Structure formats: C-alpha cells, structure tokens
Amino acid sequence: MTKSGSGGTRADEVYARLRTEVLAGRSRPGQRLKFPELIATYGVSAGVLREALGRLVSQGLAQVQPHQGFVVTPLSHSDLRELTAARVDLEVLVFRRAVEDGDLAWESRVMAAHHLLERTPLHIPDEQDQLSDEWAAAHADFHRALLEGCGNRRLLEMASSLREEAELYRRWSVSLGNEPDRDVAGEHRALRDAAVARNPAEAGRLLAEHIEHTAGLLVTCAVDEHDPGESSSEVA
Structure with a gap:
C-alpha cells in the first residue's frame, strides 16, 4: 500500500479530503462519485480511491448503488x-x-x-x-x-x-x-x-x-x- 510522507496511507489522505467535501456540502447527497474525475483530482490509483470510498461507505457517508457505483448517501x-x-x-x-x-x-x-x-x-x-x-x-x-x-x-x-x-x-x-x-x-x-x-x-x-x-x-x-x-x- 502506498505510504505518504507522514506515515499514513494515500487512502487515508483521499478519504479525509472526500469526507471534508461531503460534509462541507461540496458533494451533495445523491451525487455520483465518479472514478475518472476523482482519480484525476487526487492523482491516485483506482485501488487507492476504492479503499478511500469504502471507508466513506462504512461510515454511512456514501453508498454503492446499482448502475451508479459510489454515491454520496441520499438523505430521507x-x-x-x-x-x-x-x-x-x-x-x-x-x-x-x-x-x-x-x-x-x-x-x-x-x-x-x-x-x-x-x-x-x-x-x-x-x-x-x-x-x-x-x-x-x-x-x-x-x-x-x-x-x-x-x-x-x-x-x-x-x-x-x-x-x-x-x-x-x-x-x-x-x-x-x-x-x-x-x-x-x-x-x-x-x-x-x-x-x-x-x-x-x-x-x-x-x-x-x-x-x-x-x-x-x-x-x-x-x-x-x-x-x-x-x-x-x-x-x-
């Protein structure tokens, strides 16, 4: 797994940035979290991004939906x-x-x-x-x-x-x-x-x-x- 200079992982860094984006309202509930765009934005591999998104899912901030992939958790x-x-x-x-x-x-x-x-x-x-x-x-x-x-x-x-x-x-x-x-x-x-x-x-x-x-x-x-x-x- 790719390490950052501070001893954490790149997935940790991407997760933290994604979480901030969601909670700050820059990624809206129900919005798709598109792999190509996020890979380009954060400059990481698909594996690193998937790990970070998986952590968002585990905390209830994202979901995996059929035919859409990862989305910010819709609110109801x-x-x-x-x-x-x-x-x-x-x-x-x-x-x-x-x-x-x-x-x-x-x-x-x-x-x-x-x-x-x-x-x-x-x-x-x-x-x-x-x-x-x-x-x-x-x-x-x-x-x-x-x-x-x-x-x-x-x-x-x-x-x-x-x-x-x-x-x-x-x-x-x-x-x-x-x-x-x-x-x-x-x-x-x-x-x-x-x-x-x-x-x-x-x-x-x-x-x-x-x-x-x-x-x-x-x-x-x-x-x-x-x-x-x-x-x-x-x-x-």
Missing part, C-alpha cells in the same frame, strides 16, 4: 427517523454507562472538550447559514468525549458509528443553531454538568432530548428545502 425522512431511534436507544445507554464508569481522566476530557466547543464560533464568518468546520469538529469531539467513559468498547464503537452517520444530516441542516428559542450552548453545558455530577438518569434524559430535537429540526429543514418535483422521501 424514513432513514433519519430510523437512525434517530437507534441513536437514542444506544447512545443514551452508552452515555449513562460512561457517567457510571468514567474516571477522573474522563471527567477532565469532557471538561476540556466542552471548553473548546464553547469558545469555537458556530458559523463561518459572513455566512451565518453555514456551520464552521472548526465548530463541527469541536462538537463531534465533545460528544465523543461524553461517551468515552463507557467501559464496554463494543457498545462505544457502535454508538460512535451511528453518530458518524448522523453527521451528514447535521451538516445539511443549514438552520442549525439559528432557532430563536433554542439554546444549543446551554444544552451542551447541561450535558457536561450531568456528566461530571455523575447523574446517569439526568444525563440520559438530556441526551435523548438533544438528539431528538436536532433530528426534528433536520426534518423541518428538509421539508422547507424540499423540491416538490422530487420524491417526498428525499431530504436533499
């Missing part, structure tokens, strides 16, 4: 409802266990991740309808930290995988953070406080509400942005 209301239900069941369980099992180092990690999130601008300057990449990274890191105290690695990995799938929906919610009656920062502070207070019941309740509220916003945004000429199940 039914898939979002199913994904949300699975996340609430599993992620809440993992968070509760993290609150019960996490040590002092975990507490410190949660506090540090929240500190970074709270001080990172939510939106791109002069583009208040677009989440900044820095905030998205800090947000993902905070939620990852909340779960990392769970002692069951298998449960943690499954919950993390579902969060990755949900990232595509979150990044396509252009109104996230713009609700006048919602205090997203306050929700994150409450999650932090429940974690360090070692209150698993409250932590689970808050996380379930946080996930469901965001999912509801995504559905609303999808309806608002929906093209009547397309199938009613399509979000993008």
Whole structure:
C-alpha cells in the first residue's frame, strides 16, 4: 500500500479530503462519485480511491448503488427517523454507562472538550447559514468525549458509528443553531454538568432530548428545502 510522507496511507489522505467535501456540502447527497474525475483530482490509483470510498461507505457517508457505483448517501425522512431511534436507544445507554464508569481522566476530557466547543464560533464568518468546520469538529469531539467513559468498547464503537452517520444530516441542516428559542450552548453545558455530577438518569434524559430535537429540526429543514418535483422521501 502506498505510504505518504507522514506515515499514513494515500487512502487515508483521499478519504479525509472526500469526507471534508461531503460534509462541507461540496458533494451533495445523491451525487455520483465518479472514478475518472476523482482519480484525476487526487492523482491516485483506482485501488487507492476504492479503499478511500469504502471507508466513506462504512461510515454511512456514501453508498454503492446499482448502475451508479459510489454515491454520496441520499438523505430521507424514513432513514433519519430510523437512525434517530437507534441513536437514542444506544447512545443514551452508552452515555449513562460512561457517567457510571468514567474516571477522573474522563471527567477532565469532557471538561476540556466542552471548553473548546464553547469558545469555537458556530458559523463561518459572513455566512451565518453555514456551520464552521472548526465548530463541527469541536462538537463531534465533545460528544465523543461524553461517551468515552463507557467501559464496554463494543457498545462505544457502535454508538460512535451511528453518530458518524448522523453527521451528514447535521451538516445539511443549514438552520442549525439559528432557532430563536433554542439554546444549543446551554444544552451542551447541561450535558457536561450531568456528566461530571455523575447523574446517569439526568444525563440520559438530556441526551435523548438533544438528539431528538436536532433530528426534528433536520426534518423541518428538509421539508422547507424540499423540491416538490422530487420524491417526498428525499431530504436533499
């Protein structure tokens, strides 16, 4: 396998760039990821590109469809409802266990991740309808930290995988953070406080509400942005 100068693989580099393109909205849900164009763009072999695209598939950001090949995962209301239900069941369980099992180092990690999130601008300057990449990274890191105290690695990995799938929906919610009656920062502070207070019941309740509220916003945004000429199940 071809190595890069930093010790990683070329597939790692291409995967990271493709993931950024998808989550930044430059590759739209349902868009074909064409081999000839991508090989020319990234200057890699078909094998390297296929490996990178396979990683996107494993994280729910791309799919393989008959007669089309690789495409950015299409978004749909039914898939979002199913994904949300699975996340609430599993992620809440993992968070509760993290609150019960996490040590002092975990507490410190949660506090540090929240500190970074709270001080990172939510939106791109002069583009208040677009989440900044820095905030998205800090947000993902905070939620990852909340779960990392769970002692069951298998449960943690499954919950993390579902969060990755949900990232595509979150990044396509252009109104996230713009609700006048919602205090997203306050929700994150409450999650932090429940974690360090070692209150698993409250932590689970808050996380379930946080996930469901965001999912509801995504559905609303999808309806608002929906093209009547397309199938009613399509979000993008």
